[in-house]
Amino acid sequence: MTDTLIFAIPKGRILKEALPLLARAGIEPDADFHDPASRALQFGTNVPGLSLIRVRAFDAATFVAHGAADFGIVGSDVIDEFGYEALYAPVDLKIGGCRLSVAEPKALAEDDDPRSWSHVRVATKYPNITSRHFAARGVQAECVKLNGAMELAPRLGLTNRIVDLVSSGQTLKENGLVEVEVIADVSSRLIVSRPSFKRKAEVMTDWLARFREAVDA
């Protein structure tokens, strides 16, 4: 019997880079996946028994961690923020490269040293990573959770500082902010549900090999 498999793919900015990688691994979504008018959330593929779900980045990790999807793609930022034990992230896909950084207004940064902080208040989508990062050097982090547009927080007086993803630096620049500390380098990973991997070891081992080859191709 063929194992049925569900692959979770984030619908945001990773998607564009992930599709060529999926194609190199041998997975092509059905045409409705590319139809902007379609409201479907689960899609067939050219691989019998393999379907794709298109979900928000954080939710891709949740579906896989709970075994509702067998495997998928997410950023290492999301993996680190959740810290799900049931998630196994065996392949660095070398896409979605960026970094998670602390940033603050340019004027504040002119006379500031992050090493001197004992307390910091930040707006972020990553309260767990942020708290862990600062706690490791004895700094208490007060995190205000936002889901996007973190860069607005200093200007509007919500927090002086932010912890957010940076790649080109354009978003920080356009909002008068500068990076003062890098917390982590980020790239997208293939994630696998440990329970699924145990149940479907043969077919999933084969997929891991295909993804490793697709990364190197």
Ligand SMILES: Nc1ncnc2c1ncn2[C@@H]1O[C@H](COP(=O)(O)OP(=O)(O)OP(=O)(O)O)[C@@H](O)[C@H]1O
């Ligand atoms: N500027 C960036 N450059 C490269 N990769 C990024 C960048 N921003 C985010 N990423 C990666 O893409 C992932 C998804 O980010 P994206 O911005 O598409 O999601 P989002 O829109 O914030 O999430 P959601 O769909 O939940 O609203 C992040 O978890 C990160 O790994």
Ligand SMILES: O=P(O)(O)OC[C@H]1O[C@H](OP(=O)(O)OP(=O)(O)O)[C@H](O)[C@@H]1O
């Ligand atoms: O350094 P840059 O190249 O400017 O990229 C950084 C921006 O990219 C991400 O946001 P995204 O565009 O994904 O939107 P979001 O606010 O929905 O997270 C991140 O949250 C920054 O805002």
